Amino acid sequence: MPTTLELTLILLAAGVFSVAALRAAGLPALLGYVLIGVGRGPLLPGLDAESPTSHLAEFGVVFLMFSIGLEFSLARLKSMRQAVFGLGGLQVAISMFIVMILGMMLEFPWESGLALGGALAMSSTAIVSKLLSERGELDSEHGKLILGILLFQDLAVAPLIIFVPALAQSAGLGQALLLASLKAVLALILILALGQKLMRPWFHLAARAKSGELFMLNVLLVTLGLAYLTDQAGLSLALGAFLAGVLIAETEYRYQVEADIRPFRDVLMGLFFVSVGFRLA
Numbered sequence: 001m002p003t004t005l006e007l008t009l010i011l012l013a014a015g016v017f018s019v020a021a022l023r024a025a026g027l028p029a030l031l032g033y034v035l036i037g038v039g040r041g042p043l044l045p046g047l048d049a050e051s052p053t054s055h056l057a058e059f060g061v062v063f064l065m066f067s068i069g070l071e072f073s074l075a076r077l078k079s080m081r082q083a084v085f086g087l088g089g090l091q092v093a094i095s096m097f098i099v100m101i102l103g104m105m106l107e108f109p110w111e112s113g114l115a116l117g118g119a120l121a122m123s124s125t126a127i128v129s130k131l132l133s134e135r136g137e138l139d140s141e142h143g144k145l146i147l148g149i150l151l152f153q154d155l156a157v158a159p160l161i162i163f164v165p166a167l168a169q170s171a172g173l174g175q176a177l178l179l180a181s182l183k184a185v186l187a188l189i190l191i192l193a194l195g196q197k198l199m200r201p202w203f204h205l206a207a208r209a210k211s212g213e214l215f216m217l218n219v220l221l222v223t224l225g226l227a228y229l230t231d232q233a234g235l236s237l238a239l240g241a242f243l244a245g246v247l248i249a250e251t252e253y254r255y256q257v258e259a260d261i262r263p264f265r266d267v268l269m270g271l272f273f274v275s276v277g278f279r280l281a
Contacts, residue, residue, distance in 0.1 A: 015270055028134055030127070030273045037277015059224075060268030061125070065238040066223050067265050068129055068147070069245020070258050071138060074196065077246055080148050087145060088152020095121035118160045125150045125238050130269065154239040155184065187233035191226060191240070195247040203253050219257050222248070 018032035096117030103113025128150060129138070137143040199222075206218040223244045230240030248257055 033270050033273030034277040037274040060272035061238050062227050062241040063265035064269050066241040066245040069242040070249050072246050073249050083145050083148025084152050088149040091149050092121045122153050154236045157236050199247045200251045203251050
């Protein structure tokens with residue numbers, strides 16, 4: 001079995017050649033990473049969806065959503081509330097309803113159809129936002145609407161995690177959903193309210209040391225720390241990273257942070273899409 005170094009070299013070589021070929025053909029680079037994962041068999045023996053490299057790739061989603069958050073401000077985020085809660089909520093509700101009706105037509109219990117609808121209503125934030133970013137459409141009108149829907153889906157994760165298992169036992173469903181929703185809302189309020197007040201002085205303190213290493217460590221701490229908090233609140237890692245980006249975008253260090261974080265984001269995002277290919281193989 002190849003060593004970790006040999007596997008890494010094979011992965012890097014495959015990434016370089018596939019991405020270069022796809023770029024020359026005018027196709028998105030993420031397709032090359034997915035194809036590497038799908039065709040890993042003889043190419044990447046010993047590397048699978050449960051490998052440490054695959055787990056590391058999850059951070060690629062975190063840094064992608066963080067970099068997207070850097071392009072937003074709190075004022076801009078507030079202006080998107082109709083897209084997030086209106087269009088996003090409508091998309092999830094309609095998807096769940098349609099799948100439930102189709103399930104009942106196929107003689108499935110309505111509970112099973114509703115649970116399946118909740119799963120099918122979710123999209124991959126990483127894949128969709130990466131495609132929008134590569135096409136330069138994040139600032140377009142449809143890009144904002146799509147991102148609003150994706151953000152609502154991330155917010156809906158916590159209630160759905162409670163809702164789906166509780167369908168099997170209707171007792172206490174309303175209370176469980178209420179507690180999950182309150183927990184998520186409280187976490188978001190604390191992050192946005194306290195973060196807005198603390199982020200600028202905190203970064204001033206880090207920048208005063210005039211150490212690039214310390215500044216980069218501080219960015220990683222804030223990003224992964226907020227991602228961890230939202231994950232503990234039953235939300236997604238990606239949502240916490242996005243909020244970290246939004247809060248830092250309110251400071252004067254936005255562009256420096258964006259330049260510093262880009263190499264981490266691009267490399268880890270490549271690993272993430274390779275892991276997607278693993279699961280498709």
